[in-house]
Amino acid sequence: MKMENMSLSGLDNTKLEALAQDIYSDLVEDACLGLCFEVHRAVKQGYFFLDDTDQESMKDFEIVDQPGVDIFGQVYNQWKNKECVCPNCNRSIAASRFAPHLEKCLGMGRNSSRIANRRIASSNNTNNKSESDQEDNDDVNDNDWSYGSEKKAKKRKSDKNPNSPRRSKSLKHKNGELSSSVNTDPYKYNYNTGINYETLGPDELRSLLTTQCGVISEHTKKMCTRSQRCPQHTDQQRRAVRVFLLGLSATSLPDSNTAVESDGYDASDGQVLMSRLQWDGSSDISPSDSASSKASTNNSDSKKPKKKKKTSLNSTGGGGGGSGSVGGSSSQGCLAGQANRKKPKLPVPPAPSIYDNLN
Amino acid sequence: CNGAWLQRKQHTLQPTYYVMSLYPQIMFCFGRARRSSRCGSPAGCSHVNAYKVDNWRPNLRVIYQCFVWSGSAETRRRKAKSCICHMCGAHLNRLHSCLYCVFFGCFTKKHIHEHAKNKRHNLAIDLLYGGIYCFVCQDYIYDKDMEQIAKEEQRKAWKLQGVGEKYSTWEPTKRELDLLRHNPKRRKMTTNCTIGLRGLINLGNTCFMNCIVQALTHTPLLRDFFLSDRHKCEMQSNSCLVCEMSQLFQEFYSGHRSPHIPFRLLHLVWTHARHLAGYEQQDAHEFLIAALDVLHRHCKGDTTNDNGKKANNPNHCNCIIDQIFTGGLQSDVTCQVCHGVSTTIDPFWDISLDLPGSSTPFWPLSPGGDGGTVNGESHLSGATTLTDCLRRFTRPEHLGSSAKIKCGGCHSYQESTKQLTMKKLPIVACFHLKRFEHSAKLRRKITTYVSFPLELDMTPFMASRWASTNYLPPGLYVLVRYALFAVVNHQGTLESGHYTSFIRQHKDQWFKCDDAIITKASIKDVLDSEGYLLFYHKQFLEYE
Numbered sequence: 048m049k050m051e052n053m054s055l056s057g058l059d060n061t062k063l064e065a066l067a068q069d070i071y072s073d074l075v076e077d078a079c080l081g082l083c084f085e086v087h088r089a090v091k092q093g094y095f096f097l098d099d100t101d102q103e104s105m106k107d108f109e110i111v112d113q114p115g116v117d118i119f120g121q122v123y124n125q126w127k128n129k130e131c132v133c134p135n136c137n138r139s140i141a142a143s144r145f146a147p148h149l150e151k152c153l154g155m156g157r158n159s160s161r162i163a164n165r166r167i168a169s170s171n172n173t174n175n176k177s178e179s180d181q182e183d184n185d186d187v188n189d190n191d192w193s194y195g196s197e198k199k200a201k202k203r204k205s206d207k208n209p210n211s212p213r214r215s216k217s218l219k220h221k222n223g224e225l226s227s228s229v230n231t232d233p234y235k236y237n238y239n240t241g242i243n244y245e246t247l248g249p250d251e252l253r254s255l256l257t258t259q260c261g262v263i264s265e266h267t268k269k270m271c272t273r274s275q276r277c278p279q280h281t282d283q284q285r286r287a288v289r290v291f292l293l294g295l296s297a298t299s300l301p302d303s304n305t306a307v308e309s310d311g312y313d314a315s316d317g318q319v320l321m322s323r324l325q326w327d328g329s330s331d332i333s334p335s336d337s338a339s340s341k342a343s344t345n346n347s348d349s350k351k352p353k354k355k356k357k358t359s360l361n362s363t364g365g366g367g368g369g370s371g372s373v374g375g376s377s378s379q380g381c382l383a384g385q386a387n388r389k390k391p392k393l394p395v396p397p398a399p400s401i402y403d404n405l406n
Numbered sequence: 407c408n409g410a411w412l413q414r415k416q417h418t419l420q421p422t423y424y425v426m427s428l429y430p431q432i433m434f435c436f437g438r439a440r441r442s443s444r445c446g447s448p449a450g451c452s453h454v455n456a457y458k459v460d461n462w463r464p465n466l467r468v469i470y471q472c473f474v475w476s477g478s479a480e481t482r483r484r485k486a487k488s489c490i491c492h493m494c495g496a497h498l499n500r501l502h503s504c505l506y507c508v509f510f511g512c513f514t515k516k517h518i519h520e521h522a523k524n525k526r527h528n529l530a531i532d533l534l535y536g537g538i539y540c541f542v543c544q545d546y547i548y549d550k551d552m553e554q555i556a557k558e559e560q561r562k563a564w565k566l567q568g569v570g571e572k573y574s575t576w577e578p579t580k581r582e583l584d585l586l587r588h589n590p591k592r593r594k595m596t597t598n599c600t601i602g603l604r605g606l607i608n609l610g611n612t613c614f615m616n617c618i619v620q621a622l623t624h625t626p627l628l629r630d631f632f633l634s635d636r637h638k639c640e641m642q643s644n645s646c647l648v649c650e651m652s653q654l655f656q657e658f659y660s661g662h663r664s665p666h667i668p669f670r671l672l673h674l675v676w677t678h679a680r681h682l683a684g685y686e687q688q689d690a691h692e693f694l695i696a697a698l699d700v701l702h703r704h705c706k707g708d709t710t711n712d713n714g715k716k717a718n719n720p721n722h723c724n725c726i727i728d729q730i731f732t733g734g735l736q737s738d739v740t741c742q743v744c745h746g747v748s749t750t751i752d753p754f755w756d757i758s759l760d761l762p763g764s765s766t767p768f769w770p771l772s773p774g775g776d777g778g779t780v781n782g783e784s785h786l787s788g789a790t791t792l793t794d795c796l797r798r799f800t801r802p803e804h805l806g807s808s809a810k811i812k813c814g815g816c817h818s819y820q821e822s823t824k825q826l827t828m829k830k831l832p833i834v835a836c837f838h839l840k841r842f843e844h845s846a847k848l849r850r851k852i853t854t855y856v857s858f859p860l861e862l863d864m865t866p867f868m869a870s871r872w873a874s875t876n877y878l879p880p881g882l883y884v885l886v887r888y889a890l891f892a893v894v895n896h897q898g899t900l901e902s903g904h905y906t907s908f909i910r911q912h913k914d915q916w917f918k919c920d921d922a923i924i925t926k927a928s929i930k931d932v933l934d935s936e937g938y939l940l941f942y943h944k945q946f947l948e949y950e
Contacts, residue, residue, distance in 0.1 A: 077534060091548055094577060099590070100594045101591045104591055110598050110599070112926045117923050117925055119924075126665055129665075129667055134673045135673065143609065146610030149672060153676060153677070
């Protein structure tokens with residue numbers, strides 16, 4: 048085995064063959080040894096186990112290849128009711144109609160300038176010039192201004208409430224789910240629709256009536272969706288409808304600042320947000336979008352909104368909002384806070400990290 | 407975890423146990439190592455502390471340079487001559503060198519063990535792979551400081567040998583190991599696994615966007631970039647599209663089955679690319695270019711290269727988008743009189759190819775003809791191929807007397823020919839078949855079938871072919887091979903239609919993505935489809 052210099056000439060074929068075979072098997076052995084070392088090191092350093100997976104749960108991810116279902120085994124076309132929150136106006140929109148909504152919302156469609164002009168024209172009827180100062184580029188008014196100032200004023204006060212969880216910006220944003228930094232900007236006002244009170248449960252009605260006029264129209268039999276200062280109806284009418292619908296405890300009109308405690312972000316879907324926006328805090332909400340009105344009536348079965356309403360209702364009787372804001376004079380007091388309104392806040396995305404969803 | 411790494415380990419598992427049985431000593435150590443790692447004891451041992459005194463680092467370096475990783479031919483010769491077992495003269499049998507004195511002993515015959523016992527020198531180094539063996543622990547140990555030196559010396563040797571950088575697999579840090587241990591449920595991307603696939607809700611004629619998203623999320627390099635968290639955001643506002651892309655990858659690889667709603671993506675793209683916004687039906691190709699542009703602009707935080715310099719020049723950015731998608735298109739204008747060539751190189755993200763059936767004539771490909779061609783329409787039997795389109799794209803084009811170029815050599819306007827070739831091939835090449843004709847006379851969709859291959863060789867279209875001094879060495883042939891991984895198709899008319907896409911998850915495993923519906927597809931489905939955007943990925947990557 049001692050190493051020595053050897054000349055290859057003069058060796059016959061068999062010897063050469065044997066030499067080549069020797070060299071070859073040495074190389075193979077060395078390669079195998081290398082592999083052993085790799086594994087040995089992996090085990091010693093502790094990363095050899097990374098190969099292990101949970102066999103059971105991996106079965107859930109097997110590809111399905113059957114007609115009529117997708118690779119997850121789901122039937123086609125069951126995704127009609129998906130919703131999402133517009134990052135611009137923070138309204139909940141049906142996902143399949145998000146693109147046309149966004150186009151108008153960002154003021155980019157063919158009709159947007161026409162709509163905008165109409166808004167500006169009707170807004171000149173009220174004194175809310177301060178509003179236009181706070182527009183940033185994306186916030187084109189898709190909104191009706193006729194009752195804007197009062198509604199905004201009320202909401203602003205509730206927004207300033209330090210207890211309101213809405214002020215929390217640290218909540219995660221997830222696709223299609225709720226963001227807590229809800230800006231309750233006035234929505235596009237639709238004169239045509241109202242709410243059919245017969246389809247709503249008592250809790251919903253109570254909640255609704257904290258923020259809306261609610262007077263039942265004789266013609267349509269629907270509740271008025273304007274604010275509680277709606278000029279078309281009198282306070283007396285509003286009181287009457289509350290007695291009619293809720294019984295005797297609702298003697299005074301509750302303040303519209305019942306702030307929603309959004310408990311951030313539970314794994315709820317867009318419908319829950321819809322319900323919160325509808326009933327709490329946004330005093331001039333109207334089911335402007337027919338899609339969202341459909342969504343709202345579907346909420347009666349959802350558990351979470353009911354929880355919210357209950358907590359906010361506890362203090363309703365006394366005329367204060369759920370968050371403890373002062374009634375009555377709130378609208379005056381809030382005007383100072385106008386400056387921060389109307390900025391659509393994009394929900395803060397979490398810093399992407401592979402550790403986020405580790406189970 | 408690095409999915410690719412996991413794949414590799416899976417394949418090596420079976421043969422590992424077989425091979426290990428050939429080396430009973432290592433099997434023993436393996437068992438011991440496995441036990442000890444479960445107990446959480448470190449991979450090093452305390453016995454090295456006796457060694458790590460005084461001048462141990464340079465000493466160890468010398469040992470590695472001379473006896474383990476010999477870089478130059480001279481050191482290799484010296485190693486071959488002098489590294490033999492002092493007891494039996496063998497130069498194989500897993501020769502080890504004592505770390506405390508100049509002694510070589512083979513492992514197989516336990517000569518090194520004897521030495522260790524006699525001299526109480528309890529550390530030795532394996533001359534083949536550089537592992538450190540501790541005779542007290544009776545196992546190979548991995549000490550961080552010593553391994554550091556080993557790695558450096560190995561790199562130096564590779565450089566000297568002309569090998570350059572070699573790929574080394576990912577190793578988790580201690581913290582990562584802890585996290586992984588506490589979270590044992592791991593998703594492995596096997597071939598029968600849905601992880602990485604997810605439907606996308608159509609937000610109102612946004613199928614054009616959905617297809618591009620599917621293509622991007624299945625671009626392997628892009629996926630690896632985002633899944634390993636490489637994006638460091640420097641934008642103050644919340645409107646970083648790269649962050650949104652990162653989030654998108656999280657969604658796709660989360661294992662969720664319900665389709666994702668890409669409303670935030672749409673909002674961000676429309677905000678940053680105003681010219682795109684609008685609810686009319688849109689072009690997927692246009693969206694791709696706009697999205698890449700915004701991503702490229704938002705990638706500022708990631709544009710440091712190895713030297714730590716920030717390359718913020720918009721033309722020479724080093725962001726991931728540029729690294730993956732940007733190629734260089736060389737344009738050579740040759741003066742017909744003096745034959746002087748004026749060359750410019752422009753960056754490109756995609757190649758738009760004319761098709762037969764459009765108002766500009768497709769055939770013949772070159773002025774001299776293409777082997778028996780006649781002026782006029784398609785003359786070849788069989789379908790037009792992608793290669794035909796590429797050959798046409800890179801043909802020398804006579805610019806005509808109405809388009810004379812000022813020649814620097816002749817100092818006057820002369821007729822010239824122009825030719826486009828690929829100077830720098832991108833890692834992902836996107837081919838856009840120009841099916842939508844918007845000429846002054848008509849607007850229509852060209853539905854000519856173009857056949858495209860699963861694998862594409864880009865050599866004929868490269869600039870080097872036309873440069874007389876450059877040629878493509880045979881060994882580099884592999885570097886121009888591309889593999890198809892995504893196809894975007896359009897069905898319908900110019901006014902109204904629907905986009906769907908095919909994407910490849912693993913080799914030869916394709917899926918059809920129709921908004922929210924993902925189904926398995928065959929290779930035949932893919933290759934028979936009309937083809938509008940074709941995405942090819944380089945098969946082999948080289949280090950810069």
